[in-house]
Amino acid sequence: MADILIQAAALHKSYASGDAVVKALDGVDLVVERGAFVVLSGRSGSGKTTLLNMFGALDRPDCGTLTLAGQDLLAMSAAERARFRLRHLGFVFQAYNLIRVLNARENVAYVLQLQGMDKKQRFASADRWLAAVGLAGFEQRRPDQMSGGQQQRVAVARALAAAPDLILADEPTANLDSHNGESLIALMERLNREEGTTFVIASHDPTVIAAARTLVTMQDGRIEAVNHL
Amino acid sequence: MFALAWRNIVRNARRSLITVSAVALGLISLIFLWGFNDGVHNTMMRNLQQVIVGSIQIHADGFFHHPKLVHTVPDVNRVAGLLKSAGVAHYSGRLRTFALAAGEDSSEGLILLGIDPLVERQVTRMDSKVDQGRFLRDNQEAACVLGRTTARNLGVVPGDEVVLLSEDRYGSLAAERVRLVGVINSGEMGIDRGLAIVPLGFMQQMTGMQGRYSEIVVQLQPARLEAVASQLKQGLDQSYEVLRWYDMYPMMKQWVELENAFYYIFLSIVLLIVAAGIMNTVLMSMLERIHEFGVMMALGCGRMQLAGMVVIESVLLGVAGIAIGVMVGMLLVHYFHGVGIDLSDQMDSITRFYLNPVVRTEIDTDHLLNTVLAVLMAALLAAVWPAIRASRLEPVEAIRHV
Incomplete structure (x- = not known):
């Protein structure tokens, strides 16, 4: 029997936009198994990012059910969701979103610090993950001293350092050139393969879509198709 | 964090x-102003005690408000024993009564105070206030020291004779002719007018009060005042009264407290300005980082941790300001303690308050600590609103914030 990590059923989410109501999610059902490499594709406004935010315990649906790692995300308080994110989730954002006053090592170690790991251990762990994403020697660099590709690698290392069940990536290659984009996706694939980490990536980048092992196509807040490749 | x-x-x-x-x-401005304030107040209080009043006086019960020659300290030896056990090495016994002093052409009512010149030097500095002639030397000499105004009113100068009229222990008239040996110019009306100081032994002889004392005067460091007063009160029965300087002259203490209250009002105003400055910085900094806060929340940073970080930033700003402020402020206080602030031009109007012409700044520890704590509290309070705003951010909205 497959080990189910995410189980979403009948997720609805609407936003008010002026006088109009926009249906960001309109009855989404999705199951993601542990160790999967899922790409959510679709045009802008199709609901990819909203669904990713639901999986990331950053947003709540208007109705529906959502369990992640066996826990009901919708029954959690804000504090419980924060703790859940810390223990179970990793994020890679489109704009890298590193903390700019911290260097690469400190950025990666930040989540470990929130988890309560002591300084020596978390810095050692951060250095290992930076080496794993090909950034050995970049530990002391601040975000503004690195290229976009390097920053995104740091973000991946940060997402991985806390040993999460799931890494959620929102348009991770959108700000990278094609070479860096391909390199990043290759890194994510390798980590998925070697570490067994589950990835759910929202993207309309053909390179990312080509790497998907499960491709979820979305349109107008609904899942159009789920293809296991 | x-x-x-x-x-x-x-x-x-x-x-x-x-x-x-x-x-x-x-x-810095608060510390300097406290330094000036405490310098003035402490000088006044020290001068009041050191020139004549002392820190504590022990009388027969009720003597201070109803002084009578025969109403003397019941058992001087008992008081001396208590003072010794309290670690008080020097104290002075005095005799006090009302008298009439007459010069060549005029007379004036005054307080006649008998002191032992040698003992008194170890307790008070009234001898240092003599600006014409000399202070008393011999405990038996027929001599007196008058305040400047009294001497002028009587038309006498050092070397002249003065007749002192008083009552003796039996209520009979006691009169003696004494030589004016010195004139005191203290700047304090209560001393310069209405006081004649004579040798204790001479006065006891004159009034028939040998071995009797109206008051025992003790000089102490301020820190010991309450403890020694309490010890004396416990050791003496109700036939004695133990009065601290401010029990006898409450106005000065009340005046000091009133002025301190004004300073605390000023402190509050400065604190409001400080808090507004810090809040402005912390709030601006927080608003600039909403997106970053959203990312941190996404990574698992709790709302309280986020609020805590905002508070820490505010406190750090406050602590850095306090460190510099205390250092520079105390340097200023130290500098002006050394060189003093010359108020000679304003002296005519303030000499009655036991103030020296040159004010030397000093700051009481409690005023310094209260001020520092208040600034720290202002920094903490300044962080409350930004911290609340940070803790109320929704991660998704914060991440979208540009």
Whole structure:
């Protein structure tokens, strides 16, 4: 029997936009198994990012059910969701979103610090993950001293350092050139393969879509198709 | 968290520096003003005690408000024993009564105070206030020292004779002719007018009060005042009264407390300005980082942790300002304690308050600590609103914030 990590059923989410109501999610059902490499594709406004935010315990649906790692995300308080994110989730954002006053090592170690790991251990762990994403020697660099590709690698290392069940990536290659984009996706694939980490990536980048092992196509807040490749 | 908060402060160094400078400047001015204030007040209180009053006086019960020659300290030896056990090495016994002093052409009612010149020098500094002639030397000599105004009113100068009329222990008239040996110019009306100081032995002889004392005067460091007073009160029965200087002259203490209250009002106003400055910086810094806060929340940072970081930033700004403010403020207080602030031009109007012409700044520890704590509290309070705003952010909205 497959080990189910995410189980979403009948997720609805609407936003008010002026006088109009926009249906960001309109009855989404999705199951993601542990160790999967899922790409959510679709045009802008199709609901990819909203669904990713639901999986990331950053947003709540208007109705529906959502369990992640066996826990009901919708029954959690804000504090419980924060703790859940810390223990179970990793994020890679489109704009890298590193903390700019911290260097690469400190950025990666930040989540470990929130988890309560002591300084020596978390810095050692951060250095290992930076080496794993090909950034050995970049530990002391601040975000503004690195290229976009390097920053995104740091973000991946940060997402991985806390040993999460799931890494959620929102348009991770959108700000990278094609070479860096391909390199990043290759890194994510390798980590998925070697570490067994589950990835759910929202993207309309053909390179990312080509790497998907499960491709979820979305349109107008609904899942159009789920293809296991 | 601490390191992150510190780097956030350093991130906008100029703005943080301006805020820290404002805190420091506010604190420097407060410390200096406290230094001046405490310098004036402590000098006044010290002078009051050291010139004549002493820190504590022990009388027969009720003597201070209803002084009578025969109403003397019941058992001087008992008082002496208590003072010794309290670690008081020097104290002076005095005799006090009302008298009439007559010069060549005029007379004036006054208080006749008998002191032992040698003992009194170890307790008070009234001898240092003599500006014409000399102070008393011999406990038996037929001599007196008058205040400047009394001497002028009587038309006498050092070397002249003065007749003193009083009552003796039996209520009969006691009169003696004494030589004016010195004139005191203390600047304090209560001393310069209406006081004649004579040798204790001579006065006891004159009034038939040999071996009797109206008051025992003790001089103490301020820190010991309450403990010794309490010890004396416990050791003496109700036939004695133990009065601290401010029990006898409450107006000066009340005046000091009133002035301190004004300073606390001023302190509050400065604190409001300091708090507004810090809040402005912390709030601006927080609003600039909403997106970053959203990312941190996404990574698992709790709302309280986020609020805590904002508070730490505010406190760090406050602490940096306090460190500079205390250092510079105390240097100023130390400097002006050494060189003094010359108020000679204003002296005519203030000499009655036991003030020296040159004010030397000093600051009471409790005033310094209260001020520092108040600035720290202002920094904490300044963080409340930004911290609440940070803790109420919704991660998704915060991440979208540009």
